[in-house]
Amino acid sequence: MRSTLSLELVEKLILESEKPSRYLGTEWGVAHKKASFSLALIYPDLYEIGFSNLGIIILYRLVNSLPKWKCERSYLPAPDLIAKLKSNQIPWWSWETKTPLKNFDLLGFTLQTEYNYPDVLTILSLVPLPLKAEERKNGPLVIAGGPGAYNPEPLSSYIDLFVVGEGEEVLLDILEAYAEVKGLSKEKILSGLAGIEGVYVPLLLRVKRKAQKILGFESVGNQKLPVKRRVIADLNSYPLAHPLVPLAQVAQDRCSLELMRGCARGCRFCQAGQIYRPLREREAKSFLSQAKKILNQTGYEEISLVSLSTSDYSSLASLTRELVSWTAPRRISLSLPSLRLDSFSLELAELIARTKKTGLTFALEAGSESLRRRINKGLAEKDFFEAMEKAFKAGWQKIKLYFMVGLPGESEEDLKSISRLCSEVLNLGLKTLPQALRNRLQLNLTLSVFVPKPFTPLQWAESITAQEAEERIAIVKRSLRRGRVRVRAHDPSMSVVELILARGGREVGSLLSEVHRLGGVLQGWQEHFSFSLWKEGLQKAGLQFENYQQRIEVSDLLPWDFIDIGVRKDFLVREWQRYFDAQPTPDCLKICTRCGVCDGKLRVIRNNV
Amino acid sequence: MxxxxxxxxxxxxxxxxxxxxxxxxxxxxxxxxxxxxxxxxxxxxxxxxxxxxxxxxxxxxxxxxxxxxxxxxxxxxxxxxxxxxxxxxxxxxxxxxxxxxxxVSLVKRVSFSEYEVFLPLPRVRSSVFLEKIKSYLETVSEISHRGRLIKINRETDFPEFSVFLSEGKILLRLILATRGDKTVRPDILILPFLEQEEIPFSSLRFLRKALFFWGNGQLKKLI
CATH class of the missing domain: 3.30.70.580 (Pseudouridine synthase I, catalytic domain, N-terminal subdomain)
Known part of the structure; x- marks a missing residue:
């Protein structure tokens, strides 16, 4: 195996690959830097998916601002290139300088979805490094963060160190410490880093078990317990991360800027709503001036204000008005993802429409009002149709609605409500849209399968089988009015895999290694996903799906219970109970729900301009 | 405007x-x-x-x-x-x-492209190789590419070529049709020859040097 790579060889491999432009690393805005220490940030999926990830961009800019450190990026090669790298024993490289990843000090994976887990192993094998952390005595330290690190156990055999929480501060702590101890044995380095708040070193945690049951967690060294999530108190302390501009076509090809972090709503199925608490808004004036500068410097023709619930931003109307007055003459369009219908205003719809009328997307999640109350997405139908009417009157013709099937206690009536809502939206559109636009009316319906996620009030919930999910999707489809509705349903067997990886413990590591051994890559892609491969993996690993699908008692210890995200467990239990009682919990901007996150240092930050 | x-x-x-x-x-x-x-x-x-x-x-x-x-x-x-x-x-x-x-638009105006193709030095003697490639290019009249038969009219599609040794490589200069109704790509043109000589495609370097259009009965370089 080579330790350096000739650019000629890399060029040849890229030329022979399916889509060469995804491997370039000469995007506008990349950092070319020489420094004593190096970190490669890795998104374990194809470039076109990983490129726009905001977390990667934020940390890339941050690390490259440090004099001693340089940061480069890497992604998963496509299967055609994977085959070539393997057969020719060529080490996988970084984007900017095509340096073999094994020459970096640190490799940092971001875990955005469970489907990417097998490809963490794919990349480790391409570096190449031994997959198991305990077998890696030399070479780069392998670290991982992102939402997947909130239940790190499925990957714990393969990762040296997890970062739990938001990366801005804790990563700098890790880099600073590493720079001082580089050269010591891996054990000593890990032991030192384990003392940093927010760091979890799996080799230093013993999980006490009796058969399937977890009895407790024990530190076997310097590992601090519980592992406390790291959070930055105020987003305004950090400038907006300057995005890169791709040369290839990527999935989210726009200037994405983070307007706020966290969400005050508390939808009971939503992991992001819990793990990013509390809500912290950026100050509008500074956001605007930075956004204008970034748009000028990148040349993007579309800007997207990123947050979990954009319409909750305290001065969204005035911010949008001011932004549009600057972007519209420059022919820059604005997109506001994650809008909520209940606070959606006609003014906002019209403001955005001044530049480009892209589709409107709304996540209703459940078809019936009662089920929406249970998941704490208490959107009344009356408000929903009022907002839809405004949208149609403003000329929106493409509506996308998201729903879940498989929520605990879901009835056939709940499922049929999805179809009924769709019909009524169509009727309203045909009645309300300006005459000339009626023919263009289109409703896109996306159905996904509910998967209970760690640190949510529904983390204890039972999950339906793939077959049950198929049946429920069929009920919705059957009762739908034909024409004008395009239905896209998530593959239920993929949700089964998502469930096991989301809610599994350390034992799931052996499933991942089996799936890797069987050749599982890109398992989040419908065209590459293979359920039979996972079934074979489960069998070989001696695991049963049923163990992950069942409802969990709240008294049971969960694999992630050694992590403290700030949200108290009794709050989650209370919310779980309120699910069954169909009791709404108000958003915490109205009244403090005593979730436990705000502690004086951490608090909700609203833009007061 | x-x-x-x-x-x-x-x-x-x-x-x-x-x-x-x-x-x-x-x-x-x-x-x-x-x-x-x-x-x-x-x-x-x-x-x-x-x-x-x-x-x-x-x-x-x-x-x-x-x-x-x-x-x-x-x-x-x-x-x-x-x-x-x-x-x-x-x-x-x-x-x-x-x-x-x-x-008139650029695409409509242009009739020909000039390409340079750099090939690695052959295993056989260079002069022999040069003769081989010349003979191939002089006689090529059709190419089968991905199940399609491409006819090559020397006069209208491929009016000129030269091949010589340059800085340790074989340099091939080609003038090829680049029109709406007919475009001949240099890689496709020489692919049968490469296969015949077992030269890996990825060892070649292609460079487009110039575009030409017809003006007053003459081929002129677009600048």
Whole structure:
């Protein structure tokens, strides 16, 4: 195996690959830097998916601002290139300088979805490094963060160190410490880093078990317990991360800027709503001036204000008005993802429409009002149709609605409500849209399968089988009015895999290694996903799906219970109970729900301009 | 309205950027460079750009063209300087000049491309190899490519070629049709020869050197 790579060889491999432009690393805005220490940030999926990830961009800019450190990026090669790298024993490289990843000090994976887990192993094998952390005595330290690190156990055999929480501060702590101890044995380095708040070193945690049951967690060294999530108190302390501009076509090809972090709503199925608490808004004036500068410097023709619930931003109307007055003459369009219908205003719809009328997307999640109350997405139908009417009157013709099937206690009536809502939206559109636009009316319906996620009030919930999910999707489809509705349903067997990886413990590591051994890559892609491969993996690993699908008692210890995200467990239990009682919990901007996150240092930050 | 013709080169990693991808790359470059762009009307607002004939992915080029419609006059030298500052790595502006708004589009105007193809030194004696490749190019009249038969008319599709040794490589110069009704790609043209001689395709380097159009009965170089 080579330790350096000739650019000629890399060029040849890229030329022979399916889509060469995804491997370039000469995007506008990349950092070319020489420094004593190096970190490669890795998104374990194809470039076109990983490129726009905001977390990667934020940390890339941050690390490259440090004099001693340089940061480069890497992604998963496509299967055609994977085959070539393997057969020719060529080490996988970084984007900017095509340096073999094994020459970096640190490799940092971001875990955005469970489907990417097998490809963490794919990349480790391409570096190449031994997959198991305990077998890696030399070479780069392998670290991982992102939402997947909130239940790190499925990957714990393969990762040296997890970062739990938001990366801005804790990563700098890790880099600073590493720079001082580089050269010591891996054990000593890990032991030192384990003392940093927010760091979890799996080799230093013993999980006490009796058969399937977890009895407790024990530190076997310097590992601090519980592992406390790291959070930055105020987003305004950090400038907006300057995005890169791709040369290839990527999935989210726009200037994405983070307007706020966290969400005050508390939808009971939503992991992001819990793990990013509390809500912290950026100050509008500074956001605007930075956004204008970034748009000028990148040349993007579309800007997207990123947050979990954009319409909750305290001065969204005035911010949008001011932004549009600057972007519209420059022919820059604005997109506001994650809008909520209940606070959606006609003014906002019209403001955005001044530049480009892209589709409107709304996540209703459940078809019936009662089920929406249970998941704490208490959107009344009356408000929903009022907002839809405004949208149609403003000329929106493409509506996308998201729903879940498989929520605990879901009835056939709940499922049929999805179809009924769709019909009524169509009727309203045909009645309300300006005459000339009626023919263009289109409703896109996306159905996904509910998967209970760690640190949510529904983390204890039972999950339906793939077959049950198929049946429920069929009920919705059957009762739908034909024409004008395009239905896209998530593959239920993929949700089964998502469930096991989301809610599994350390034992799931052996499933991942089996799936890797069987050749599982890109398992989040419908065209590459293979359920039979996972079934074979489960069998070989001696695991049963049923163990992950069942409802969990709240008294049971969960694999992630050694992590403290700030949200108290009794709050989650209370919310779980309120699910069954169909009791709404108000958003915490109205009244403090005593979730436990705000502690004086951490608090909700609203833009007061 | 003004129509500015930009000639630029596309080398190194930039050679992997396809023509389709180039539309956005160029739009964003022009936006960064604050060109006074004219936009199309309607649902999707796009700057008015019209590209010359595309260069295949993986080919370097010293002769890429795009016409940009501007709402205000921008001195050519200023346009040049801004492009130098704002083109991504691997792209370099070569010239900027205003042309008539009425002028026929670049794609319609161009008739031929000149390519240079660099081949590795052969295992056989160079002179033998040169004779072989000459003989192939002189006689090639049709190529089968991906199940399609491409007829080659020497006069109209492939009027000129030369091949010689240059700096330790075989350099092949080709003039090939680049028209709406017929385009001959150099890689496709020589592929049967490469297969016959067992030369790996990835060991070749392609460079588009110039574009030509018919003017007053003569082939003229587009500048």
């Amino acid at each position: 003004f129509r500015l013709r930009i000639k630029y080169e596309k080398k190194e990693w930039a050679k992997f950027v396809s023509q389709l991808e180039m539309v956005k790359v160029l739009e964003r470059t022009l936006r960064r460079a604050e060109f006074p762009l004219a936009f199309t009307e309607g649902f999707s607002l796009r700057p008015k750009l019209s590209f010359g004939p595309p260069t295949p992915v993986g080919f370097e080029s010293e002769t890429e063209f795009v016409d940009v419609i501007l709402v205000n006059y921008l001195p050519e030298v200023v346009a040049m300087r801004r492009l130098e500052n704002f083109f991504p790595e691997g792209f370099k502006p070569l010239s900027t000049r205003y042309v008539s708004l009425e002028e």
